[in-house]
Structure formats: C-alpha cells, structure tokens
Amino acid sequence: xxxxxxxxxxxxxxxxxxxxxxxxxxxxxxxxxxxxxxxxxxxxxxxxxxxxxxxxxxxxxxxxxxxxxxxxxxxxxxxxxxxxxxxxxxxxxxxxxxxxxxxxxxxxxxxxxxxxxxxxxxxxxxxxxxxxxxxxxxxxxxxxxxxxxxxxxxxxxxxxxxxxxxxxxxxxxxxxxxxxxxxxxxxxxxxxxxxxxxxxxxxxxxxxxxxxxxxxxxxxxxxxxxxxxxxxxxxxxxxxxxx
Amino acid sequence: xxxxxxxxxxxxxxxxxxxxxxxxxxxxxxxxxxxxxxxxxxxxxxxxxxxxxxxxxxxxxxxxxxxxxxxxxxxxxxxxxxxxxxxxxxxxxxxxxxxxxxxxxxxxxxxxxxxxxxxxxxxxxxxxxxxxxxxxxxxxxxxxxxxxxxxxxxxxxxxxxxxxxxxxxxxxxxxxxxxxxxxxxxxxxxxxxxxxxxxxxxxxxxxxxxxxxxxxxxxxxxxxxxxxxxxxxxxxxxxxxxxxxxxxxxxxxxxxxxxxxxxxxxxxxxxxxxxxxxxxxxxxxxxxxxxxxxxxxxxxxxx
Numbered sequence: 001x002x003x004x005x006x007x008x009x010x011x012x013x014x015x016x017x018x019x020x021x022x023x024x025x026x027x028x029x030x031x032x033x034x035x036x037x038x039x040x041x042x043x044x045x046x047x048x049x050x051x052x053x054x055x056x057x058x059x060x061x062x063x064x065x066x067x068x069x070x071x072x073x074x075x076x077x078x079x080x081x082x083x084x085x086x087x088x089x090x091x092x093x094x095x096x097x098x099x100x101x102x103x104x105x106x107x108x109x110x111x112x113x114x115x116x117x118x119x120x121x122x123x124x125x126x127x128x129x130x131x132x133x134x135x136x137x138x139x140x141x142x143x144x145x146x147x148x149x150x151x152x153x154x155x156x157x158x159x160x161x162x163x164x165x166x167x168x169x170x171x172x173x174x175x176x177x178x179x180x181x182x183x184x185x186x187x188x189x190x191x192x193x194x195x196x197x198x199x200x201x202x203x204x205x206x207x208x209x210x211x212x213x214x215x216x217x218x219x220x221x222x223x224x225x226x227x228x229x230x231x232x233x234x235x236x237x238x239x240x241x242x243x
Numbered sequence: 244x245x246x247x248x249x250x251x252x253x254x255x256x257x258x259x260x261x262x263x264x265x266x267x268x269x270x271x272x273x274x275x276x277x278x279x280x281x282x283x284x285x286x287x288x289x290x291x292x293x294x295x296x297x298x299x300x301x302x303x304x305x306x307x308x309x310x311x312x313x314x315x316x317x318x319x320x321x322x323x324x325x326x327x328x329x330x331x332x333x334x335x336x337x338x339x340x341x342x343x344x345x346x347x348x349x350x351x352x353x354x355x356x357x358x359x360x361x362x363x364x365x366x367x368x369x370x371x372x373x374x375x376x377x378x379x380x381x382x383x384x385x386x387x388x389x390x391x392x393x394x395x396x397x398x399x400x401x402x403x404x405x406x407x408x409x410x411x412x413x414x415x416x417x418x419x420x421x422x423x424x425x426x427x428x429x430x431x432x433x434x435x436x437x438x439x440x441x442x443x444x445x446x447x448x449x450x451x452x453x454x455x456x457x458x459x460x461x462x463x464x465x466x467x468x469x470x471x472x473x474x475x476x477x478x479x480x481x482x483x484x485x486x487x488x489x490x491x492x493x494x495x496x497x498x499x500x501x502x503x504x505x506x507x508x509x510x511x512x513x514x515x516x517x518x519x520x521x522x523x524x525x526x527x528x529x530x531x532x533x534x535x536x537x538x539x540x541x542x543x544x545x546x
Contacts, residue, residue: 001276003517039514044461045305046514068305084516205301205451207312208513211272213265214288214317215303217296224296224317229272242299 001210002029006059006081011074014062014139018107019074020052023059023081030054032114033091033201033233036061037209039082040072046084047073048209048228050181050201052110053117059085062110062140087209088232091115091199093122097176100124102149103166103190105131105182109140111201113147115179120148128152129169131186135160167193188241198236202227218242246537247526249283251505252405252430252482254339254366256283258526259495259538260519263486263509264289264343264369264409265314269328273512274335277520283505286341286369287324287332290359292351294320299453304442309461309488310510311440313454316345316374321358329362339366343409345374349384349397357401366405369484370398373411373436374458385411385436388423395427405430407484412464412471413439421475432475433484433507435468460510464488469501476502476543492522492529499538500545 006025014020030036030051036059037046047069053060065071093115100119104112109130119126126149132138133156144151152169153161162169166182167189180190181201191200204227207215211229218225220238225231247258262273264286273279297317304311319328332340342365346352356368372385372394384390391408398406408424410417412435421432437458442451450456468487476483485503489495490511498506511518526538535541 001516043305044308044310044510044514045303205303207303207310208266208516210516212268212516213303213312213513214297214314215312216300217302217314217317218300219296 001084001086002026004083004085006083008076008078008081009058011076013074015137017065018137018139019063019065021061021063021073021076023061023083024057025059025083027054027057027059027085029086030059031086031090032118033111034086034088035209035232037084037087037206038073040069043069043072045207046209048087048206050111050232051114053114062107064107084209088228089230091179091201091233093118095177095197096124098124099174099176100126101170101173101175101178102126102128103131103170103178103180103182104128105166105186106133106137108180108182108186108201111181112179113140113143116144116149117147126150127173127175129154129166129173131156131166131182132160133157165189170194191236191239191241194236199233200236200239202232202234246530247523249504249539249542251484252367252407254405256505258283258523259499259503259505260523261286261341261484261505261507262512262519263507264341264371266509266512269324269332270336270340271331271334273516276516279336280338281523282338282519284338284341284366285336286343286507287328288318289316289343289345289371289374290318290321290324290355291316291345291347292321292355294318294323301451301453302457304451304457306440306442306459306461306463308463309459310513311442311452311457311459312437313452313457315454321355325358325362329364333364340364341367341369341407343369343371345371346394349393352394353397353401356398360402360404367407367431368398368402368404369407369409369433370394371409371436373409385420386414388420391420392423392427395424395429399428407431407433409436410434410475411436412467412487417471418474418478421479425479425481429481431482431484431504432479433486434475435464435471435487438464438467460488462488462490462511465494469497472498472503473501473545490518492525495522495526496529496533496535496541499541500543502543504542
C-alpha cells in the first residue's frame, strides 16, 4: 500500500451513470484486479474503486455513480486526489492456461480491462463477455476489441448484442480458465454455469480498505478472509456463498 | 524522557499516542507503512476466549464526520493470538503493548487475561466492557456499576499487570461506573467506546448495517468524549486514557487538558493510515504554539 497524491487529467461520462477518470501520479506497484481507496472532501470514509488500467504514471478508473462519493467524483474536473494504491490481492494470471474467458457485468467490467491487456501480453487467447441491462449502458466494447480480445456483448433486454445474461453467451465459448467481476447474482450464475477453475472479484462496504478494521470480512472454504486484503479476488473453489 | 513522555499506570511511554483497539489489528499491517515503534503503544484487536467471525456484512456505514461499525469482535481467539498474532507483532513492535480483551461472561474475561498474562510484552490490559456490537456480552457488563466491578475484580485476581477498564458512553451515569471499577481494583479507566448509532438507506428503506445498529465513531463524537473524560478524570484517582474522535495534535492536547494521561486514536487510522505518525510529528510544534513545555504537565489542566 502506498499513499499518493494524483492529479486529475480527465474525467468524462461513458454513459448516463458511468464515468472514466484519468489520473497522473506514482503508479508503481499497482496490479490488475487491485483497487484504490480515495479520500473525498467532506466524506469520512475513503471510497474504494477498482483499477481499470494503469500504465507508468497514469491510472484509469471507471466508476458508476451510486452514492454521494461517486457523485462527488463525477463532478470533479481538475485538482488533486489523495489515493491509497496497491490494495487487495489482484488477479493471478499464472494459472490461466491458454484460452481465457473474462466475464464482466455492468460496473464489474472495468477491472477486466487491465487483466485482458495482461493476458494478451502473455500470449493468451482471450474471449470477453460483457453484460449490461440495456443498450445505453454499454461501455468499453471497442476498448476491449482494440486489445485484441474476442468480444461479445449481452443486454438483458436485448436492445444490443446478444439478448440475455453473460451466462447465456458463454455456452458457445471454449475456455481453459475464467475471470469474472460483477454484481453478486451474476457471480453466482457464473459460478453455476462454468466448469473450469476461475477467479471471482467481490465487492463489499469497507472501512479502511487495507486490512485493519475487519469491516469487509467474509467466510470462505479456506477460512475467514478480508475482501480488502485477501480479496477482492477469490478462487472459485474457496467461495462459500452467503444465503 | 522527552517532552512528550507520560507515565501510564507505572509504565513509561515516549508519547501518549495509542492507536485504539480494532483500528490497528495486531500492528503489522501498519508496520508496512511506518516504524510503529514511534508510537507510545497500541491497543491490539479485541481478543476473546474463542475465535469469532463477528457480524454479517455490511458492517460499515458512512456518517457525517464519522462512521458506524458493527464488526462484532471478529478475532482468532486467544490461543491463536498467542501462537500466531503476537509472534508476528513482536517482529515489528518492541514496546509494551496494550492487550484489549473482551468476553461474554465474567469467567471469559478472567480466562483470556490469565492466558495472556505471561506475555512479557503486554504492558497493560484494557478490558472492554463496552462493545455495542455483540449481544449477551460486551456492553452489558459496562452499563451497570455492579457488573463492571465484578469483571474488574475477576480480572484483577489473575494479573499483576495494570488493568484499565474501557467504558461505554451509552449509559446515564458514567462516573458511577468508573468509580465502581476503581473501588474494584482497576488501575485506570479508558473511555469512550463508540456511541450506539444507526443509518437507514433511503433507496432500500432498510438499515445500512446488517446488524441494524453499530458503534458510531470519528471526529463527530469528540466533544462527547472530552466531556466524559473530564467528568471521569475529575471523579477518580486513577489515570484515564481518553479516546473518541481524536484526529489531530490539537485534539490530543484538548483530551489531556480534560484529564487524559494517554490518548487513543481510533477511526482516524482507518481513513488516514499515517495519522498517528503525523500527530506525533506535529505535537511539538502545536505544544510550542500553546506554550506547553512538557505534555505531562497539562494532564487535567482544564479544571
């Protein structure tokens, strides 16, 4: 973990409620699948946001406006941000095999971008399935294609791409391993519909984001884990779904 | 000793700053960020006889100038604390540590303290009779003078180390409880634990926290804490450790003027992991600004 003051380079809307913020600052040590924790004026707790992309000196965050913190972020045009980086375990790409499937739902899509970039740089064939509710919520389809991934978009109402959920599109894909991030009902569906090993990225309300407060603990087959520290990425075989 | 030093129940401290229990784990997460030996001490994660997962999530809610938590004393239990956590802590922290202990019966408290008593790096016990997040335990011992005194007596019997009793603010008369603990053999009082609070999500129209209620902490509760520290310090003849919403060097001085011998920093560690280091670094300049030579001279100065 590191505390860094980043400068806002750009902050733009991708859809009605999803924004992309580009920041400049020290990005050393940031890995794909990790998150950052952002201090915002007037709010007590930091806001955890997953890392969408990170190159030397540039950090990209794609976030959905869901409450006061993200609403405040969406209005920022310039200035600096106090950010804790290097949080969470991130995705392990060493065990993926050669044909990898990435399944993202809604605002679970962003962390898969840096992951896909990494998998492709490792010479792996990557198929990406991005699920949204409806056409005007779709984002990052072209960005994933530009990385060289095979991309399928699903919408629940059928207004764009394949009608249905990400699990409806995975039936016709061959894969050796998968990675997924999205709302919990989607993660549960992916858990049931896949037959290989995989990694799931989870979300929880956090206090500190770096393992001190036990605010985001969950039970797993391999014991209690903190989503912020031993997570947010859990292996398929260790997941215990809460009722 | 330097101008920041204080003596808490016979144990010398380089400075009065103590990260509060539940916000600092067993120290080693923070040791990755800075040398935690600059601290006066720290109070480790509330430890119980048996392992506890704690409450369901969500356990955390945002509040104006603060937060609510309902973690529910998640900890690995005293045996694993002895075999796993303390050896890890020892590698990064070389000063007397404050052992925070909780329980669900008088026997639980005594058992846990007795198990930990042989650890030479434990400088004090901080006995939590005030956790608002567990049913049938914790706070129920801290809401009556008789029950708090009973826990104090039981713990007193099994250790010769200084015993501080950590009190709840969720009571009508905290002074009578503090006095009962003093009479029962406590060496010090620490206060305040969190205030019982609640938030409701307007979208779901349900409580934000799965356990519905939780402990409210953060800068919002600072004036309540100062008031209670002032009341208790004025009524007992044992040292008081003040905490509740402390987030800067000025707050530390205010808490000590109210009567605190040492000062714990809680929720602020969660939003700024470097806050205790900053406070210790800033204290000398803030003392200069207010004409304070040595910190120990100001304890209880606001009569």
